[in-house]
Amino acid sequence: MRKSKLAFRSNVSLTLCYETIVVPEAYIADYLIEGCIVGELKAIAQLAPIHFRQMDTYLTITGYPLGLLLNFGALRFFDGVVRRVNNFPHGTPPYRQE
Numbered sequence: 535m536r537k538s539k540l541a542f543r544s545n546v547s548l549t550l551c552y553e554t555i556v557v558p559e560a561y562i563a564d565y566l567i568e569g570c571i572v573g574e575l576k577a578i579a580q581l582a583p584i585h586f587r588q589m590d591t592y593l594t595i596t597g598y599p600l601g602l603l604l605n606f607g608a609l610r611f612f613d614g615v616v617r618r619v620n621n622f623p624h625g626t627p628p629y630r631q632e
Contacts, residue, residue, distance in 0.1 A: 535565075540567055540568055541567070541569070542565055542566065542567040542568065542573075543565070543566045544565050545562055545563075545564065546563045546565075546566050547561075548561040548562065548563055548595045549595075561592065566596065569598075570598050570625070571600045571601070572589065572592045572596060572600070572602070573601075573604065574589055574592070574601070574602070574603050575606065576603065576604070576605040576614075577606045577607040578605060578607045579607050580605075580607075580608070581603060581605050581614070581616065586603070586618065589601040589603055589616075589618045590620075593618060593625075594620070594626070595628065596625075597620070597625045597626050597627055598620060599619060599621060599622045599623055599625035600617065600619060600620070600622060601617070601618035602615070602616070602617055602618075603615070603616040
């Protein structure tokens, strides 16, 4: 990402807000890229439903329109690439402001 000169942040703490409850640092996203993509890296044999739910939660909290799950443990690399969308191309209002 640096070589491509993309703006990104790694290991970003996400705050969960629900009604009057605020939980700072409830989640940690691997990457937030260019202000519109959430990137999650895994190295496991197979992605499970919890990984998709995790990505959906990150997309909801950030309001970003696109999420990429990259699983480096898959037998073939492209079997480990999953794209998730959140009201693409604009996203939704974030649950918290960054």
